[in-house]
Amino acid sequence: MSSVTKTLALLAYFSPSRPEIGLSQLCRLAKRDKATTYRHLQALEDAGFIEQNATTKLYRLGPALLQLAQVRELTVPQKVGAEAALAALSDATGETAHVTVLSGSTVYPLASHESQLHGTRAIMDVQTFPLHATASGLCALAFGPDTLFDIAVSKMESYTANTVTTPVELRKIVARIADTGFGYANRSYEDEIQGVSAPIFDQSGQYAGAVSVACVATRFTPELEQIIKQKLVAASRDITRSWGGVLPSSIEASWTRSLSHPHTLENAS
Amino acid sequence: MSSVTKTLALLAYFSPSRPEIGLSQLCRLAKRDKATTYRHLQALEDAGFIEQNATTKLYRLGPALLQLAQVRELTVPQKVGAEAALAALSDATGETAHVTVLSGSTVYPLASHESQLHGTRAIMDVQTFPLHATASGLCALAFGPDTLFDIAVSKMESYTANTVTTPVELRKIVARIADTGFGYANRSYEDEIQGVSAPIFDQSGQYAGAVSVACVATRFTPELEQIIKQKLVAASRDITRSWGGVLPSSIEASWTRSLSHPHTLENAS
DNA sequence: TTTATCGGTTCGTATTTTGAACCGTTGTTT
DNA sequence: AAACAACGGTTCAAAATACGAACCGATAAA
Structure with a gap:
């Protein structure tokens, strides 16, 4: 399993009923190492796929997704x-x-x-x-x-x-x-x-x-x-x-x- | 630059004016190796971020983006x-x-x-x-x-x-x-x-x-x-x-x- | 027939990823 | 206030994986 696949799989843990997830909680959910998960989250954040609530440190889905979805639906x-x-x-x-x-x-x-x-x-x-x-x-x-x-x-x-x-x-x-x-x-x-x-x-x-x-x-x-x-x-x-x-x-x-x-x-x- | 970042960067080449891209063309656009780019595209396809037109072999953005965007906008x-x-x-x-x-x-x-x-x-x-x-x-x-x-x-x-x-x-x-x-x-x-x-x-x-x-x-x-x-x-x-x-x-x-x-x-x- | 381009594959090298252990902070329990 | 636990985040040697030159078969033009 490539690191890309593992990273993208993290996005699936976000849902309407669980919109914001902290680092430790996500590690438990995905059964992954903390350092690895942290790096993956960094990569996703760099791409705008997630963003971090500056005060709570929780992660949530990011605005780049809206844009790509718009292109997809337009296409x-x-x-x-x-x-x-x-x-x-x-x-x-x-x-x-x-x-x-x-x-x-x-x-x-x-x-x-x-x-x-x-x-x-x-x-x-x-x-x-x-x-x-x-x-x-x-x-x-x-x-x-x-x-x-x-x-x-x-x-x-x-x-x-x-x-x-x-x-x-x-x-x-x-x-x-x-x-x-x-x-x-x-x-x-x-x-x-x-x-x-x-x-x-x-x-x-x-x-x-x-x-x-x-x-x-x-x-x-x-x-x-x-x-x-x-x-x-x-x-x-x-x-x-x-x-x-x-x-x-x-x-x-x-x-x-x-x-x-x-x-x-x-x-x- | 992590392989995740490189992979996600490929998505930015899709736009309303260029909605479908072939492997070779994407390599030229991103100035990347063909084998690497192909593997990256595979990973994106596995995640539903892109899909391939079965007849033309061209890639386009995938349906998983719609779903994630929906969760983001709901959140x-x-x-x-x-x-x-x-x-x-x-x-x-x-x-x-x-x-x-x-x-x-x-x-x-x-x-x-x-x-x-x-x-x-x-x-x-x-x-x-x-x-x-x-x-x-x-x-x-x-x-x-x-x-x-x-x-x-x-x-x-x-x-x-x-x-x-x-x-x-x-x-x-x-x-x-x-x-x-x-x-x-x-x-x-x-x-x-x-x-x-x-x-x-x-x-x-x-x-x-x-x-x-x-x-x-x-x-x-x-x-x-x-x-x-x-x-x-x-x-x-x-x-x-x-x-x-x-x-x-x-x-x-x-x-x-x-x-x-x-x-x-x-x-x- | 030759040539060029396409999507896709192989394999040895070496770069990147990995995770146990650690750090500093915060909030709770004793 | 001391001890503890949980949090987000960081380090570095060991190990897995990503990499790309070369290659393959198919298709299409010259």
Whole structure:
């Protein structure tokens, strides 16, 4: 592991719920040596990726990130291109909706929207979505590059009693998702949360990300599932078009098939 | 220079006008070895800071930046807290207005607004503002930590015929800014652009950043200067309050003084 | 066929990174 | 007030890693 990777990994410890971190605390969190961590923080500070509160000595994320993010979104306007569809999806289903993107072999959150609050909410505390345990991640496995499967297998951490734990089971679930056109995760990442996803594709027909609905499991009836799936299809078409992408006809066919022959996700898992 | 610093410096080559860069081109831009640069890019890609266009092999900024920027803005809501005042300033003066923040010893752009287009514009292509040649940078020298001066002196690159080139001159300009309460830069960074700034302070009374108006030099009359200064004071008060800061009374006194005894910036330089 | 450029890889050298121990300060406990 | 603990930050010899010249295969122009 390069020193660059180790240094950048420190940034992931900052979150809305833990926005400021001291040197010693960060060492404990990252299980790193203090001298090393200090030097890493210096490098990040030099680059403007973090800054230090002069009075408390705590570190927090820095202003250079805003600038780079602005360039990214100006170059690849995914977020702004997904927000309208996301709001519509969330409002129509009454549940939280979010969009994720696949970059390399990692699934990142892009935007989320909660119907209750009726406002675009900050990105969740989740930094990256595990491939094997979330609806978005499973979508990536089913519709993204085949090389992802081995990577997912090598990181099969268990989050709940329902997290899939064997490569064989995972293969079965992925096959089912590739067949139906919808990713699903039944309490496999967070207890009592059930997720359903639809894939999004880019201009070259490659898998780009997923749009998902995360639903409190007790509210998840077959009727709601049917509504969610219909709205997910609309959202996926909308976002894919907005990103300049094209939906493979096989996906459209899968959706038509699974929407006309509904069967709940309860059977699976 | 650590490998981390070298790696992060690569990100600065991405901009709205050059959003995608190939390996060889980046090596030329950064004057680095190909193998080294490739490894650095790998590390950045692993962290999601860049991603590679699968078909063209060009690299571009990655989605992890959006997420970190979101956490930063959620933690330190500077951008959202400055936008209203910025729009008002730009509309009232008819010129481009922007806000910068000081982090460590670097001045970063935060947001900008152009009156002509009547919309919040993307951050300028400028990555960081030189301390000695911009109104924002000079504000930081005049009102920020004293240690900045030596750093500025060690980086006195010349951008135009008007760029200040000697520490003695710089010291004089900084003293004048500290006295008047307004930063100014008369065609010292970009030809034909004249900048005026007012400082912004944080909750502990420390210098936090500056709000500025960038004006085409030919349009810069004493009358416009007076209007700009008045509106800058209002914007600085507004943004400082929005950031939870307090303006030192000495600054308010300077403003009162220099607004009641107007003298154009032409005399200086 | 030759030549140039591209993205990416190899491997021995040597520079950089590393972490145990240490320092001075601050705030709490005895 | 003495002892203690935790904090941010620093030192230096030992060791891991970063480095870059040379190389590879592919692609595209001459």
